[in-house]
Structure formats: C-alpha cells, structure tokens
Amino acid sequence: MKPRPSGEIKALALLNGRLAGSYRTTLNLSTGGPTAVLIEDGRIARLGDDGTIRGLVGRRGRAIDVEGAVIAPGIVDAHMHAFDCALALRRVSCLPPAVDSLTGLKQRLADRAGSLPAGAWVVATGYDDTRLREKRHPSRLDVDAAVPHHPAVVGRVCGHMSVANTLALASAGIDAATPDPPGGTIVRDPAGAPTGLLLETAQDLVWRVTPPLSGPDIRHALSQIGRQILGYGITTICEALLGAFHPLEVDIWSELLSGQWDGPRVRFLAQPDTVEPALAARLPVVGTKLFADGVITGRTAALWQPFEGTADLGMLIHEPRELTDMVRRSTVRGLLVGIHAMGDRGIAVALDAIERAGGPAGPEQAAGQRAGRHRIEHCTLPAPESLRKIRQLGVVPVLQPSFLFAEGEAYLARLGHRRCERTYPLRAMIDQGLRPALSSDAPCTSWDDPINPWLGIATSVARETWAGSVLGTSEMVSAGEAMFCYTANGARALGLENELGAIATGKDADLIVLPRDPFTGEDPVRLAALRPTAVIVKGKVVHGAFA
Numbered sequence: 310m311k312p313r314p315s316g317e318i319k320a321l322a323l324l325n326g327r328l329a330g331s332y333r334t335t336l337n338l339s340t341g342g343p344t345a346v347l348i349e350d351g352r353i354a355r356l357g358d359d360g361t362i363r364g365l366v367g368r369r370g371r372a373i374d375v376e377g378a379v380i381a382p383g384i385v386d387a388h389m390h391a392f393d394c395a396l397a398l399r400r401v402s403c404l405p406p407a408v409d410s411l412t413g414l415k416q417r418l419a420d421r422a423g424s425l426p427a428g429a430w431v432v433a434t435g436y437d438d439t440r441l442r443e444k445r446h447p448s449r450l451d452v453d454a455a456v457p458h459h460p461a462v463v464g465r466v467c468g469h470m471s472v473a474n475t476l477a478l479a480s481a482g483i484d485a486a487t488p489d490p491p492g493g494t495i496v497r498d499p500a501g502a503p504t505g506l507l508l509e510t511a512q513d514l515v516w517r518v519t520p521p522l523s524g525p526d527i528r529h530a531l532s533q534i535g536r537q538i539l540g541y542g543i544t545t546i547c548e549a550l551l552g553a554f555h556p557l558e559v560d561i562w563s564e565l566l567s568g569q570w571d572g573p574r575v576r577f578l579a580q581p582d583t584v585e586p587a588l589a590a591r592l593p594v595v596g597t598k599l600f601a602d603g604v605i606t607g608r609t610a611a612l613w614q615p616f617e618g619t620a621d622l623g624m625l626i627h628e629p630r631e632l633t634d635m636v637r638r639s640t641v642r643g644l645l646v647g648i649h650a651m652g653d654r655g656i657a658v659a660l661d662a663i664e665r666a667g668g669p670a671g672p673e674q675a676a677g678q679r680a681g682r683h684r685i686e687h688c689t690l691p692a693p694e695s696l697r698k699i700r701q702l703g704v705v706p707v708l709q710p711s712f713l714f715a716e717g718e719a720y721l722a723r724l725g726h727r728r729c730e731r732t733y734p735l736r737a738m739i740d741q742g743l744r745p746a747l748s749s750d751a752p753c754t755s756w757d758d759p760i761n762p763w764l765g766i767a768t769s770v771a772r773e774t775w776a777g778s779v780l781g782t783s784e785m786v787s788a789g790e791a792m793f794c795y796t797a798n799g800a801r802a803l804g805l806e807n808e809l810g811a812i813a814t815g816k817d818a819d820l821i822v823l824p825r826d827p828f829t830g831e832d833p834v835r836l837a838a839l840r841p842t843a844v845i846v847k848g849k850v851v852h853g854a855f856a
C-alpha cells in the first residue's frame with residue numbers, strides 16, 4: 310500500500326442524504342432507511358442515521374451535510390473511448406447539430422487548412438451524412454473543393470467509415486487498381502475510381518499514414534477528458550477498443566494510470582494484437598474486443614432482412630469460424646470477449662461464436678472459465694431467439710440508448726418503424742432476466758455532447774429522437790431501472806460487482822450527490838440536463854462541491 314500523504318482525510322461522512330438503494334432491478338430512494346454514509350479508507354464502512362454516523366466519524370475525519378440531496382452509486386460507462394475523445398479534442402469536429410450541411414463541413418475543413426502550411430494533413434471526425442442537409446456522404450471531390458492543397462480525411466461519427474480527398478488517397482497509395490482489404494471496401498464510381506469513401510478496414514489504409522499526435526499533447530487532452538467524465542458523475546469507464554487509435558496508446562494509458570490520473574477508474578477491452586502488450590504494461594484488461602458486423606446508420610450492420618428500400622443485408626467482418634477462433638483465443642488467456650454486433654444477423658453470429666467457443670471440455674475450457682461474462686457490444690436489434698440465447702449463455706448486452714436519441718431518425722430510414730421499435734429493447738431484456746449495461750460509446754455518437762450519461766438515461770425513459778419521433782413505447786423503462794443498468798449492471802459487466810455499483814457496507818465508496826430526485830417522474834429533458842453536485846471516487850471528493 311502507498312503511504313498516505315499527510316493531511317489526507319481517513320474518514321468521511323455524508324449526512325442528511327436521501328440514499329438510492331438497489332431493489333432487484335431498479336434504484337429507488339429508501340424511505341425510513343439510512344440517511345448517512347460513513348466512508349473509511351475508500352470504502353463504505355457503515356450506513357445509518359445522521360446521529361450515529363456523526364458520532365462515528367467524530368474527530369477522525371470530515372462530516373458533510375448534503376442538505377437532503379440524493380446520494381447514488383457512481384455511474385459506470387461500460388463502453389466508451391476516452392482516448393478517442395481526447396484525440397477528437399485535437400481534430401476538426403464535424404458533429405451535428407453544429408455541422409448540418411456539406412457547405413458547413415467544407416467551411417470547417419477550409420478554415421483549418423487555412424491555418425496550416427500546404428501539404429500538412431487536415432484531420433476531421435464526426436460527420437453524419439444522415440444529419441447533413443444533402444443526406445449523402447461527402448466525396449473525394451467535395452473535400453478536394455474545400456482542401457485542394459492538403460491531404461484530408463474526415464471520419465464518420467460511427468468510426469466505421471471515412472472520406473479521403475485525392476491527396477490523402479495518393480499518400481495512402483490507393484488508386485483504381487488497389488484491391489479491397491479483407492473486411493473493408495474502397496467505394497468506387499462506375500469507372501472504378503475510388504470515390505473517397507472507405508468502409509471498415511479500408512479506412513485504416515488512410516488513417517495509418519496520418520501523422521500521429523505527440524504523446525504530451527494526447528496526455529494533456531486525455532487528462533482533460535478524464536475530468537470531464539467525472540463531471541457527469543461517471544466514476545468508472547471501460548475503454549472499449551484499446552490499441553486502435555495511436556501507436557503510443559498503451560504507453561500513455563499506463564503512464565497516466567500509474568501517476569497523477571484524476572479521472573475515473575478505467576478497465577479495458579483491447580483489440581486482439583494489443584492484449585499482450587497491455588497485459589505486459591499491467592493495464593487492467595478485462596477482455597478482447599472483437600467485431601461481428603458494422604453499423605446501422607452506415608448500412609454495414611448484418612441483418613436478416615434488408616435495409617429499408619434496398620436489397621442490402623449489410624456485412625460480416627469475419628467468417629463465422631474465424632470469429633469463433635478469435636473468441637477461443639481470448640478465453641484461453643482467461644479473458645472475456647466484447648463482440649461488437651448491431652444487426653440481428655450480426656448478433657446471432659456473435660452469439661454462435663461465443664456458444665461454439667465454449668466447448669468442448671478440455672484444458673481450454675478450464676482456462677476459459679476464468680474469463681468473465683462475455684459481452685455483446687451495442688446489441689441494437691436482437692431477434693427474440695437471441696435474447697433467449699443471451700440469457701442462456703449468461704452474456705451481458707452493453708447498450709447505448711443515447712444512439713436512439715442522436716441517430717434514431719437515421720435508424721427509421723434504415724430499418725423502418727417496426728424494426729426501430731425493437732432496437733435497444735431494454736424493457737424486454739430486463740423482463741426476461743438479462744442484466745444489460747448502459748454506455749455512451751463516446752465519441753462515436755452523432756451529438757456534440759457524447760459522453761453525457763443522463764441523455765442515455767432520459768432516452769431509456771422516453772425513447773424519443775432529437776427530432777421528436779418516439780420509437781417503441783413498449784420498450785420504455787423507468788429512470789430507476791436505467792440508473793440500475795448504468796450502475797449495478799455496469800459494474801457486473803466489468804466483473805466489479807463485489808466492489809462497485811451499489812451503496813452497501815463493504816463496497817468501494819464511488820458515489821454521486823444529485824441535487825434532485827431523478828427517479829420519480831422527472832421530465833426527460835430536465836433529466837438529460839441533470840449533473841451531480843459532487844462526485845466521490847474511492848472515498849475522495851474528486852469533483853464539485855466539498856472538493
């Protein structure tokens with residue numbers, strides 16, 4: 310154990326609170342229960358009435374009167390990309406609602422190019438074709454028109470496709486003769502020339518020749534993101550694709566987490582070839598991140614029935630047998646898998662891979678049993694059979710309700726109303742005994758406040774898009790149920806259910822103080838704007854009042 314710096318308070322008491330207790334599948338305010346929490350050595354040592362807890366803390370520590378505020382468990386964002394959020398801080402942002410037309414997008418690119426010497430890269434992210442007035446992707450020629458003298462790449466908000474201009478394609482060596490890489494598509498015009506749009510792994514051809522940001526620059530931005538995350542009341546995150554964003558990613562994380570990190574707790578899902586280096590660097594890796602399919606909005610998710618108005622069934626990233634082998638390789642190492650799967654066919658393929666990799670019995674399986682619960686990331690449109698299989702296999706679905714808000718209109722165009730009503734089926738999952746975790750997937754969301762968990766909670770309640778369409782009233786849940794998924798179920802998705810996710814004696818003291826009761830009939834718009842007045846991680850006030 311590290312020696313405690315002098316002056317650090319050993320005990321902390323929160324008095325005069327309304328505690329959010331766990332009731333089966335929901336969080337709710339207890340009536341007539343404890344009103345105070347005693348925290349010792351970073352853990353919840355005792356719950357009780359104000360007088361008792363005040364007496365116990367005595368002169369050993371500090372007692373804070375929260376004046377009737379709500380005390381809830383800290384939020385666990387079970388799938389986000391803090392590192393990519395940090396990179397996004399340094400790139401041109403094309404996120405809606407700020408950028409809502411190709412003209413606006415081109416202007417942003419041209420502005421950035423104007424501040425750079427000719428030949429320097431212009432790197433942008435966050436465009437959403439469905440939110441642009443022109444309702445199409447930019448082309449190589451669009452980007453050329455804005456940025457003729459600089460190589461430029463613009464990532465779509467989903468992270469699954471990018472548009473490169475002529476100079477960027479040339480830098481990457483992509484021309485009409487370049488074959489599609491495995492798992493990717495270089496979109497071409499009728500004459501066979503690349504249009505600039507690159508799907509899935511094809512975009513890596515360009516991204517890998519963009520100049521990497523410097524280590525110190527990223528460290529600074531990542532620390533900034535860590536503090537932002539705490540400000541929303543998120544006390545633990547799962548960084549869901551370690552190794553995909555920068556050559557120094559593992560080094561930067563390990564340096565930050567072993568030193569002065571004042572952000573949330575962090576766990577990792579690593580991409581397959583980053584697992585070993587990340588474990589060697591002693592990063593807390595819980596699993597391997599794999600991909601079954603693409604995304605709904607980009608029509609690359611794998612479906613059983615075609616996307617609306619097309620014959621297109623989307624795409625699988627791997628042959629099913631290959632995916633099964635990848636799951637097996639992860640469980641042999643004692644690691645779970647988090648498989649990205651959005652379409653009903655993609656989800657079925659992912660579950661098959663998990664099921665097949667589970668047997669036959671042997672040394673592999675014995676090792677595999679050390680792995681935690683496998684996860685399906687997004688799990689956007691599960692078929693009823695898949696819900697049954699998720700339960701049977703003990704898989705954790707990790708959902709992003711804020712996608713319904715930010716991208717629900719695009720989902721309507723891609724899937725039609727009936728299928729949209731079944732997306733992110735939180736009510737069905739809870740009723741069938743599943744334990745879904747919630748998350749933001751920031752920055753991969755078509756909204757310029759992507760980390761905000763309260764938007765996800767509000768959308769779980771209202772299922773309303775940014776434009777006001779309501780998608781599937783039968784899948785609505787209460788704010789308390791959504792909070793339970795965002796706390797207890799999130800902790801469980803990371804194998805941290807014994808330490809985190811509830812206010813109970815013996816658990817780590819990761820708590821948030823809320824200025825009002827979010828559980829009873831809060832208007833969704835107000836709910837999305839809720840922020841904690843104080844955030845406590847490991848018993849230490851890290852944000853807001855009392856810090």
Ligand SMILES: [Zn+2]
Nearest residue numbers: 388549750753
């Ligand atoms: Zn993600």
